[in-house]
Amino acid sequence: MKIPRAIGALIDSFCKLPGIGPKTAQRLTYYLLHVPQIELDNFSDAVSKLKKDTTLCTNCRNVGESDPCLICSDMLRDISTVLVVEQPLDVLAFEKTGKYKGLYHVLHGAISPLENIGPDEIYTSDLIERVKKDKKIKEIIIATNPTMEGEATAMYLTKELKKIEKNKLVITRLGMGIPTGADLEYADEVTLFQALQGRRDV
Amino acid sequence: MKIPRAIGALIDSFCKLPGIGPKTAQRLTYYLLHVPQIELDNFSDAVSKLKKDTTLCTNCRNVGESDPCLICSDMLRDISTVLVVEQPLDVLAFEKTGKYKGLYHVLHGAISPLENIGPDEIYTSDLIERVKKDKKIKEIIIATNPTMEGEATAMYLTKELKKIEKNKLVITRLGMGIPTGADLEYADEVTLFQALQGRRDV
Numbered sequence: 001m002k003i004p005r006a007i008g009a010l011i012d013s014f015c016k017l018p019g020i021g022p023k024t025a026q027r028l029t030y031y032l033l034h035v036p037q038i039e040l041d042n043f044s045d046a047v048s049k050l051k052k053d054t055t056l057c058t059n060c061r062n063v064g065e066s067d068p069c070l071i072c073s074d075m076l077r078d079i080s081t082v083l084v085v086e087q088p089l090d091v092l093a094f095e096k097t098g099k100y101k102g103l104y105h106v107l108h109g110a111i112s113p114l115e116n117i118g119p120d121e122i123y124t125s126d127l128i129e130r131v132k133k134d135k136k137i138k139e140i141i142i143a144t145n146p147t148m149e150g151e152a153t154a155m156y157l158t159k160e161l162k163k164i165e166k167n168k169l170v171i172t173r174l175g176m177g178i179p180t181g182a183d184l185e186y187a188d189e190v191t192l193f194q195a196l197q198g199r200r201d202v
Numbered sequence: 203m204k205i206p207r208a209i210g211a212l213i214d215s216f217c218k219l220p221g222i223g224p225k226t227a228q229r230l231t232y233y234l235l236h237v238p239q240i241e242l243d244n245f246s247d248a249v250s251k252l253k254k255d256t257t258l259c260t261n262c263r264n265v266g267e268s269d270p271c272l273i274c275s276d277m278l279r280d281i282s283t284v285l286v287v288e289q290p291l292d293v294l295a296f297e298k299t300g301k302y303k304g305l306y307h308v309l310h311g312a313i314s315p316l317e318n319i320g321p322d323e324i325y326t327s328d329l330i331e332r333v334k335k336d337k338k339i340k341e342i343i344i345a346t347n348p349t350m351e352g353e354a355t356a357m358y359l360t361k362e363l364k365k366i367e368k369n370k371l372v373i374t375r376l377g378m379g380i381p382t383g384a385d386l387e388y389a390d391e392v393t394l395f396q397a398l399q400g401r402r403d404v
């Protein structure tokens with residue numbers, strides 16, 4: 001195959017991204033050949049500066065421009081509640097609802113024994129220390145994903161957080177059940193069972 | 203929404219790529235936050251060098267590292283045949299078969315009146331000039347895509363090529379019909395009709 005080196009290099013880089021196979025990588029690369037150099041330079045800049053121009057907040061471990069991040073330094077937020085999520089993207093998802101006014105804690109992963117990721121590989125101890133030190137925290141909402149790894153992480157965190165001697169620390173989990181707009185007919189058994197268990201008075 | 207500027211810039215750049223929507227762009231960007239800086243630098247380099255380190259071959263207009271390109275300067279290839287394609291990726295597709303030994307001509311597009319792309323916006327005149335000048339060319343295989351635009355381009359090229367006063371210049375099109383591995387039951391009418399028209403003695 002006679003692919004020029006510059007093209008091969010970019011195809012390889014695209015291939016390393018999740019969900020992008022060799023065919024898509026080829027298509028993206030050849031598309032970029034028709035794009036003005038100024039746009040390529042912008043793209044190239046954005047890639048190289050991504051990590052240099054961002055930082056992890058020492059308080060909540062979210063990705064931000066400043067430390068502490070904009071959410072942690074926002075005086076209007078409810079500092080008594082901390083929502084624990086796996087990824088920075090989960091923070092965005094909750095922020096989009098516009099309904100959550102508390103703080104966050106980003107674990108940057110979930111416990112997964114199969115991939116050799118234990119509690120020390122993600123920011124669990126940071127959360128424990130933060131709850132121990134910050135006397136104003138009254139509620140921890142654990143919002144890990146409803147997967148095997150997320151459940152394992154939630155169980156571990158619940159166990160460790162309960163060890164902390166603190167008055168009235170409430171630990172909660174997200175409500176489970178039928179998502180809005182879903183069709184009951186196609187809901188799986190586990191979801192239906194959880195919807196039954198989580199039923200509420202009206 | 204409190205997205206850091208560096209992250210927003212990369213999401214925007216990914217969004218401009220074909221087939222990548224805002225959700226995928228977000229996912230790719232946040233994935234890159236976990237990647238070592240050296241890999242980001244390689245990616246960034248590959249993007250900015252893509253056009254600087256490649257050039258269009260003045261003979262066939264294919265994208266290559268040198269001019270003339272590796273295919274045009276290959277002494278073992280059959281210089282009497284020229285296969286006309288729309289995009290450099292089409293050259294790759296034919297090269298992968300390993301069966302075609304002639305040269306190529308890349309148009310970099312197809313005639314599309316709806317998008318204001320006429321014969322002069324793509325490399326059609328280069329092909330006509332090339333065929334006029336190069337006395338060794340005996341056959342032109344037109345391999346544009348079987349779309350409206352590709353058909354219009356093929357018709358235009360056939361008309362213009364037939365005007366050239368040259369002994370025994372053969373103009374051919376790719377065979378049309380059932381692709382290997384397809385199911386006759388699901389083939390559309392046009393394809394079946396073309397398969398009937400293109401039937402061969404056995």
